[in-house]
Amino acid sequence: MLQTLLRRLVRLVPTLILVSVATFSLTYLVPGDPAITLAGDAPTPERIAEIRADLGLHRPVITQYFDWVGGVVTGDFGHSIYGGADTVTDLIVQKLPVDISLAIGGLLVALLAGVPLGILAAVRRGSIVDRVVTAFTSVSVALPSYWIALLLVLLFAVNLRWLPASGYTPPTEDPVAWARGLVLPSIAIGLAMTAEIARQLRTALVDVLDQQYVRTARAKGLRGWVVIGKHAMKNAAITPLTILGLQIASILGGAVIIEQIFGLPGLGQLAIEAVLQRDIPVIQGVVMTAVLVVVVCNLLVDLSYIWLNPRARR
Amino acid sequence: MRTRIRSLLVIGVAAAFAAACSSGGASTTGDTTTTPFDRNATLRFGFSVSPTTWDPHKLAQDYNNLAIFPVYDRILDTDPEGKVVAGLANKWEFGPDGLTLTLTMRDGAKFHDGSAVDAASVKANLDAAISGQGMLAAPLLKVISDVTVSDPKTVKLTLKSQAAYLPSVLANRAGALVCPSVLTAASLETQPCGAGPFKVTLSRQNDRIVYERFEDYWNVKDVQIKTLEMTIQPAEATRLSSFQSGQLDATYMNAATIDSAKRAGVAVDPQTTFTWYGIFVNWSKGDLGNPAVRQAINLAIDRKSIIDRLSFGYASDYQQPFPPNYFAHNKDLKSPYWTYDQNKAKELLAGAGLTDKVSFTCELANSNAFPDIAAAVQQQLAAVGIKMNYTTATNQAVTQNYFIEGKTDCTFGAYSGVTDPSLALQQLLAPDGSLNGSHKWLKPEFQAMYEATLRPGAQRDAAIHTMVKSVMEEAAVIPLFYPQRSYIAKPKVKGLEKFPVDTTTRFINLGLAQ
Numbered sequence: 001m002l003q004t005l006l007r008r009l010v011r012l013v014p015t016l017i018l019v020s021v022a023t024f025s026l027t028y029l030v031p032g033d034p035a036i037t038l039a040g041d042a043p044t045p046e047r048i049a050e051i052r053a054d055l056g057l058h059r060p061v062i063t064q065y066f067d068w069v070g071g072v073v074t075g076d077f078g079h080s081i082y083g084g085a086d087t088v089t090d091l092i093v094q095k096l097p098v099d100i101s102l103a104i105g106g107l108l109v110a111l112l113a114g115v116p117l118g119i120l121a122a123v124r125r126g127s128i129v130d131r132v133v134t135a136f137t138s139v140s141v142a143l144p145s146y147w148i149a150l151l152l153v154l155l156f157a158v159n160l161r162w163l164p165a166s167g168y169t170p171p172t173e174d175p176v177a178w179a180r181g182l183v184l185p186s187i188a189i190g191l192a193m194t195a196e197i198a199r200q201l202r203t204a205l206v207d208v209l210d211q212q213y214v215r216t217a218r219a220k221g222l223r224g225w226v227v228i229g230k231h232a233m234k235n236a237a238i239t240p241l242t243i244l245g246l247q248i249a250s251i252l253g254g255a256v257i258i259e260q261i262f263g264l265p266g267l268g269q270l271a272i273e274a275v276l277q278r279d280i281p282v283i284q285g286v287v288m289t290a291v292l293v294v295v296v297c298n299l300l301v302d303l304s305y306i307w308l309n310p311r312a313r314r
Numbered sequence: 315m316r317t318r319i320r321s322l323l324v325i326g327v328a329a330a331f332a333a334a335c336s337s338g339g340a341s342t343t344g345d346t347t348t349t350p351f352d353r354n355a356t357l358r359f360g361f362s363v364s365p366t367t368w369d370p371h372k373l374a375q376d377y378n379n380l381a382i383f384p385v386y387d388r389i390l391d392t393d394p395e396g397k398v399v400a401g402l403a404n405k406w407e408f409g410p411d412g413l414t415l416t417l418t419m420r421d422g423a424k425f426h427d428g429s430a431v432d433a434a435s436v437k438a439n440l441d442a443a444i445s446g447q448g449m450l451a452a453p454l455l456k457v458i459s460d461v462t463v464s465d466p467k468t469v470k471l472t473l474k475s476q477a478a479y480l481p482s483v484l485a486n487r488a489g490a491l492v493c494p495s496v497l498t499a500a501s502l503e504t505q506p507c508g509a510g511p512f513k514v515t516l517s518r519q520n521d522r523i524v525y526e527r528f529e530d531y532w533n534v535k536d537v538q539i540k541t542l543e544m545t546i547q548p549a550e551a552t553r554l555s556s557f558q559s560g561q562l563d564a565t566y567m568n569a570a571t572i573d574s575a576k577r578a579g580v581a582v583d584p585q586t587t588f589t590w591y592g593i594f595v596n597w598s599k600g601d602l603g604n605p606a607v608r609q610a611i612n613l614a615i616d617r618k619s620i621i622d623r624l625s626f627g628y629a630s631d632y633q634q635p636f637p638p639n640y641f642a643h644n645k646d647l648k649s650p651y652w653t654y655d656q657n658k659a660k661e662l663l664a665g666a667g668l669t670d671k672v673s674f675t676c677e678l679a680n681s682n683a684f685p686d687i688a689a690a691v692q693q694q695l696a697a698v699g700i701k702m703n704y705t706t707a708t709n710q711a712v713t714q715n716y717f718i719e720g721k722t723d724c725t726f727g728a729y730s731g732v733t734d735p736s737l738a739l740q741q742l743l744a745p746d747g748s749l750n751g752s753h754k755w756l757k758p759e760f761q762a763m764y765e766a767t768l769r770p771g772a773q774r775d776a777a778i779h780t781m782v783k784s785v786m787e788e789a790a791v792i793p794l795f796y797p798q799r800s801y802i803a804k805p806k807v808k809g810l811e812k813f814p815v816d817t818t819t820r821f822i823n824l825g826l827a828q
Contacts, residue, residue: 086504157555158558165555166545167556260548263553265521273548
């Protein structure tokens with residue numbers, strides 16, 4: 001297992017190098033000169049040159065790259081071009097809890113709703129329950145998360161006033177407010193994932209439930225939930241798990257819009273501001289963080305395959 | 315200023331907001347006299363952006379003022395019409411030659427760290443703002459050659475040249491006073507310390523700022539709320555839903571969202587602010603140097619249809635570079651100055667021998683509504699035989715190509731005004747003006763007119779009005795419309811009825827009714 005883990009980690013290195021080159025290249029690929037943006041109310045060519053020198057943009061590209069990578073390896077993404085006391089790492093660390101909260105919320109919604117629905121549909125295959133679940137999942141996958149978000153805000157925040165329409169409270173400040181604030185965004189971001197998991201689990205479970213070893217388990221007199229939970233789910237879970245891994249990336253992508261709608265001060269909002277202001281160090285920091293999160297999640301999914309399916313260790 | 319344009323181009327929001335209130339002796343707007351305030355109340359205000367630093371001298375954009383002015387009182391202040399009024403200094407006077415400015419500080423003002431606001435603290439702040447690292451206030455203060463403390467209450471500024479605009483500059487961020495104890499401290503970036511009506515108790519960038527009333531504030535009797543919670547939500551729709559769900563007591567809507575608020579049953583009161591959208595023309599380039607062409611452009615543009623189509627009907631057809639509620643506006647000129655008249659435009663072009671011969675290309679930012687506005691203008695100009703092409707580019711490229719290098723014929727932009735009319739006229743018209751793509755005076759007489767606006771004294775307003783008249787006659791700038799904004803507020807919020815000309819709410823005599 002340890003050997004497999006090391007092998008997978010080594011395989012990540014070229015990916016991360018490629019991503020770092022692409023991310024660093026943003027400085028030169030993105031149109032617009034950040035020095036002009038920074039030059040303030042009365043920019044003169046001299047002032048712009050001075051800022052360019054301050055930002056180190058006059059140095060050879062390769063030097064800039066290695067300096068930057070050296071910083072990234074030690075967790076130092078540099079400073080925002082707009083200055084301020086916070087480093088890019090500080091900014092990301094401040095924002096990341098919002099996205100982690102949102103991801104956990106979305107995953108909870110997806111798992112708590114998706115798994116039971118998938119099991120229910122598989123067990124009651126062909127019944128009205130199965131059809132209702134299938135219809136629900138089809139609609140949920142088709143609906144864009146921003147539309148669901150707006151409907152949720154309209155219904156639960158504006159009209160019923162049960163939950164806040166926007167805002168984020170850190171759990172250390174007020175855990176109840178934190179949880180309340182996350183309910184609607186989590187549903188909005190988790191609904192499509194719920195549908196995906198339910199659909200994939202249903203399909204996988206239907207196959208597994210027809211297999212000999214499951215029939216044997218039933219013939220031994222084991223209860224239905226034991227057969228599903230102990231025997232069928234372990235094999236049926238592989239496909240939904242793959243989907244779950246892929247969904248992490250879509251959570252990060254979807255968070256950009258969900259954060260806007262719910263006024264959540266997360267990485268997505270930071271990324272939007274940085275892009276609009278051509279704040280390249282912040283964009284680079286956010287992109288590298290997102291890539292690392294996705295890579296780590298995929299690695300965890302890979303490891304879970306190995307746990308679920310010993311043949312994958314080879 | 316380019317920063318201002320960019321900020322509007324980019325954020326599309328900006329500056330805005332503001333309200334009522336008195337400021338440093340300014341008159342109070344709104345019905346704040348009949349209903350007593352709940353002085354222990356918390357006002358929850360929705361805003362769109364938080365400052366990147368709490369050092370006021372390092373901030374470039376005016377839209378930051380809404381968040382920083384509650385913490386930082388300035389040496390002087392402005393009233394809702396933009397006139398300079400007393401601030402931490404209650405008296406200011408230019409010397410007879412206009413080359414000195416003497417400031418007398420008020421009694422009893424204190425910084426949040428308990429130290430007194432005095433002449434020495436003013437000198438420390440101005441010296442730091444002029445010569446400190448990364449101070450964006452420095453260019454506005456460069457006219458000051460020396461700051462002298464005459465006595466504990468009196469500061470004398472010696473100037474390199476006449477600068478009637480300086481009191482206005484001292485009423486903005488450049489004149490904000492920071493506690494001298496932290497002027498050079500790194501902590502100032504994240505922990506503000508000023509002499510304003512509120513102290514910051516929590517500041518999370520682009521999330522939330524919480525302010526508590528500063529009980530030792532020199533004008534504390536007019537600070538009508540105990541706590542101000544500013545929630546930062548860039549998306550207007552989010553602010554609207556937060557307001558509707560009861561999470562905010564007040565916020566503001568820009569033109570694009572006013573109708574949404576209205577449809578949702580929220581009371582709106584659209585008002586014109588200081589920002590205008592317009593065409594910046596390079597009069598060094600071809601036919602655009604001909605006044606008849608610029609005048610014909612003004613006559614050929616149907617501003618009303620542009621307002622209806624592209625600003626959702628929420629904009630004002632003012633054409634001067636300063637709006638009517640600002641003292642620099644020339645009230646003697648007819649309004650609107652240019653009336654849509656295609657035939658007259660054609661006649662002007664024919665008189666100049668330019669029928670169907672005028673052609674130019676604008677480069678404009680590929681953000682905001684500029685491409686749509688340019689398309690509408692292109693169509694209208696084509697109807698009188700003027701061929702306007704346009705290309706789009708990034709904000710930075712437009713800044714570089716038009717404002718810095720003057721390579722392109724024209725551009726479209728949103729101008730949010732400046733601290734003072736002289737500075738605005740300098741930016742728009744002077745050879746070194748940051749918005750003058752042609753880098754020369756449109757006509758030599760403009761230089762003398764501009765210099766007259768720099769002379770302090772009773773004649774200054776007249777000098778400004780004279781120059782504005784000439785700017786309009788020459789069609790030197792082509793404002794298209796002033797977008798409107800609206801506050802939305804719960805009925806119990808009092809004192810938030812009017813946008814002052816600098817669009818920055820002071821949170822003085824503003825609060826919640828008992």
